[in-house]
Amino acid sequence: MTDPDYLRRVLARVDALDPLASFPGVDALLAAADAVAAAHPDRVRRRRIGRSRLGEPIRAYSVGEGPAVVVIGGVHPNEPIGFHTALRLLSDLAEGAGPAAELPATWHIVPCIDPDGTRLNESWFSDPSDRIAYARGFYRPAPTEQVEWSFPFDYKGIVFDDPMPEAQAVMRLLDETGPALVAGLHNAELGGVYYYLSAGETAAIPALHAIAEHLEIPLDRGEPEFDGVEPLADAVYPALSSRAIVDVLDELGVEPASHVVSGGMADYAGRHDAAMFVAELPYWTHADSADASPTTLAYAEILERRARQLDELDAVLSEALDRAEPHLRIDSQLRRAAVAFVRMMPAMGEEVRGRAAREDPSRLATAAELFSNADHVRMFRLRFGSILARALRAETAAGGAAPQVRTALARLDDHLERWYDEARSVTGLRALPIERLVGVQYGTLLAVAEVSLNARGAEVPA
Known part of the structure; x- marks a missing residue:
């Protein structure tokens, strides 16, 4: 399980996050990441890993030494909580500060993998507490144009071999780094927090619950996203892959091809035996959801x-x-x-x-x-x-x-x-403080990384 002393340091760090009232657009996000890299050229390596469909450069920022941990922000462009998480992680690592810098890992951080889609959501970033403004400006790509679900796939007669450029950028990064852990920075919409976690990292589950409780973000006890996926624990589900979804649908007697057309990021990470982690945070909550x-x-x-x-x-x-x-x-x-x-x-x-x-x-x-x-x-x-x-x-x-x-x-x-x-x-219905949502995402990412690195023999300081 997560070392208690390390968890205390994680909780102290997330408690210290500054209040947040909005989300950065693509230009502001990338300018902030570039500023961190420019201020710490000896610690941060910035490089282009690909281009978006409309030709925008996609950059990764690498910091640290040790097994690779890949963190992908903006996987769904209507989910910008991870923009703040990526920036906070990058800044702490660049400054050598806090519990993130204690972990013996090389972090590869992609602040925004889908800039084209994100720009179509920016109208509501200045006031994310307004659900109607969010709806009016909502954009989510068609399923086969979602980075999360645009990876090669060949299983039980379902074949997909045309990954979009953004997914190809992720593939190159994973192939280059052979990561121990891949984390997609997602968020949900309404309810409580829930997680997707690889079976080998279940020792982190007590920390996942503890961090959410500490920051007063309720666990989601409502309807799971996918029928037939059995939870590992309260509000914790197995890492979601297309292969697993196909198997579940087969067991339920549902034709998989009507629901699954391509591979997920977890399917491709599995080629490298990488663990997967996702924290799904809501913008709004309601007492009934817990x-x-x-x-x-x-x-x-x-x-x-x-x-x-x-x-x-x-x-x-x-x-x-x-x-x-x-x-x-x-x-x-x-x-x-x-x-x-x-x-x-x-x-x-x-x-x-x-x-x-x-x-x-x-x-x-x-x-x-x-x-x-x-x-x-x-x-x-x-x-x-x-x-x-x-x-x-x-x-x-x-x-x-x-x-x-x-x-x-x-x-x-x-x-x-x-x-x-x-x-x-x-x-x-109430809007949740953004800094607490970022705190849960950031804190649980560190907790899972600590468990994952320990399981792979890396020496994590006590």
Whole structure:
């Protein structure tokens, strides 16, 4: 397990983080990282590891000596908590300060792996506490354009061999360094913190719980992201790979190819026997997301309700896209993402309905499950409705929108305003202090790195 003295030093460091109220955009983030490198040329090595799809350089910053630990920020461009984590880690290492600098590792830090996608989210970075502003400016790439899920894959008849340039940059970095540990800096949206962790690093689990408790960030006890993935501990799940998801879907009798089309970062890290770690932090929380007490409602009934609501959402979004798509002229990231997510909606409803059919009808849902199932629908309405509206609005702003596009947008906007009002009406929702979220991500990363390095024979100072 994590050395108690080291954990105390980690907690002291995360307690000392300065208050944070916003997230840096791409330019500010990279300027800050470059400034650290320039101030410490004897300790920090900066190099380009690739380019984005639009041609922007992607840089890694390397510090330290020992087994490699690779840290990737901005893996999903709507998840910027890790930008602060990457900068704090880089600064502490460059200055030789704090518990990060004590670890005998060579750290390779990529502050932002998807600058193109991140720029499409920057409108809400100045006030991330506003969930509606977040929704209006939301962008998440189509699944095959997500860095996390754009790695080579060949398993059980599913083959993918066209990784995007950003994923190729990660592949080069992993091939070059042969890391002991790879950490993706992710975050969730609403609820509590949960983790993905390789089985060999389970000794870090007590520290994962302790750091979240210390910083008063609740554990998420609601619905897991993927059905059939058994937790390693409370709010801790096995590191997620496409291979594992395919196996789970096979066991559940679900056709894997309708859900998995490519490899994940964990699949590629596995080629190097690297451990994986992800801390998923929410922007907002609600007391119900951590409430494991039973309700009077059957869990299967809650899932059925969610499936019906997803079907209703599918009908609204598909009607808008079917009307507009033949007349869309701008091939953009927004358009490709909107089309991909809308066309995925039927499978989402079917998957949840299949889960309901497999559940024991007498099993009662917990308060956390009730809340998270309802909020998953709310999240998809806000995310996918908003991203489709942004794509249609881009056509109108360019001055080339056909009447069918304008009609589809007007009808969709009516639904969106109702969904925004419904999201505003949720009582008890509160934004979490950003510095505490960064503290959990930073602190747990150090705790897992300490365990991982110890397991590989590196001498970690007591």
